[in-house]
Amino acid sequence: MDSEQKREMIATQIWLEEPEPNNPFTTRIAYCRGYDVYGEMLGRSRWVDMIYLLFRDEPPSPAQAQLLETLAVALANPGPRDPSVHAAMCGGVGGSTAASCLIAALAVGAGQLGGGREVFLMMEDWYACGIDLDLWRSRLATPTANVTTVWPESDHRPGFDPHGMTTAMIVTQTLACLTKLFHGTHLSWLEANRNILEMAVERPLALSGIAATAFVDLGLTPDQGEMLYLMLRLPGAAAHALEQRSYGHKKFPFFSVELENDPEMELP
């Protein structure tokens, strides 16, 4: 090995590994933010404790853990009509690799309609407006900044359902449950002011809006909330993809097509 070679290192505040004495590539002890994962956390911590700890510097309080776990149940399966799950099923039905089904779910579930980017944007709204109703009213009445990015323009306010008529029962049930379990500033404020916000945007609150609010109450940044939301919606996508694989493509809709400029139809 070239002794002059610059030592390349990955810096992290999250993870420390100590090697087996006979192999520097094999982990003997792993610490997550200072806690011995396999020696102490395993068998004593919940999955949501670990998830929260990975994103934050401290473990969650029992109430925070319960909020995250309850939210994870609410988000676990968007259902087969959801575009992200639909995408995963397109992978499953054709026998695509497991990862490609999840990649499909992530890519489609990343968007601004019910997806990860919508959560990111609504969390930005929360951090800009807090629990100030006047700020919310002003922000909701203002068109979003027109800076071109990799994300296409979206024509609805993040966190609200552009095709909804009234607030879906699953949305009100989730909000009621979360506010009962966790007395978070933002969730409680949202429950108290939901009708006013919905009237301001003329659209009902969506589940993505509740997720964004819960993430703010958990102290997450918009970047963290976006990532977590993407992850938490994957279980349903995975299960539905596998189910369609077993059903086979003949049971999966292919839809009819109306080609508006068919060259054969235009022949004299």
Add this chain to the structure above:
Amino acid sequence: MNGPQFLKQYVGQLKTRMGACFPGQRAVFRGHDLHTDLRHMDWIELYVYGITGRHFSPEQLRLLHGMWVYTSYPDARIWNNRVAALAGSVRSTPALGLSAALAVSEAVIYGGQSYVRAIDFLIQARRRIQHGAKVLDIIKNEIKDRRIYGFGRPLNSQDERNPWLMSLAKELNLDGGPHVRLAGEVEVILLSKNKKLRMNYAGLMAAFAADIGFSAREFQTFVFPAFLAGMPPCFIEAAERAEGALFPLTCADVLYEGRAKRDWITSP
């Protein structure tokens, strides 16, 4: 019309002008029979026709080819290529490794975001100039709010690709378009403020693309596979090498900067 009435008109059927396949018979691509009318098209010609619905001159298509060829670097250290290589090293599939590597290319400090922002800036700036604005004022106004993409580079300010692309454009007599000239003016002004702000490849590609008539979104879609040709070599070499032999890291190669070791308190 909104809400469920709006969505109901789309249920179960695809109305499209983009195309369809009729298994066992034919396929239609943007109003043309793919096999009888378009089968002799070069692949990039078909690709940009699919994106824009427009046809481009042989010279313009050669320039578009050049844009992709000159940035195809089979260097597995580069972040997006590294994804493809790591996939090969752990014996994942080429499709998974390469598609993830392409998705990663939609980055902020290189790739996707820089392309979109660079072409958007040039198109908007030229419009303003046509309405009487001065280049210097446009730049001053822009840098008040955000950085100008297309100028400067994270690793080295001199972009080795630019002379080759410019040379090809000269050979094709495509080097005198208004956006290319504008990009040159912007570079001169930015360099007078900061010597590191040379026009980078994204800036030059964006200028040529704008001169060819691409919108920002058309350019974003065109340029997404720009790095692709450099990725398979990275995947293949890593796949041919022993498993896990790409960039192995010892435990000591991770620089831990986080919390000190501490005891886990069991959740209630």
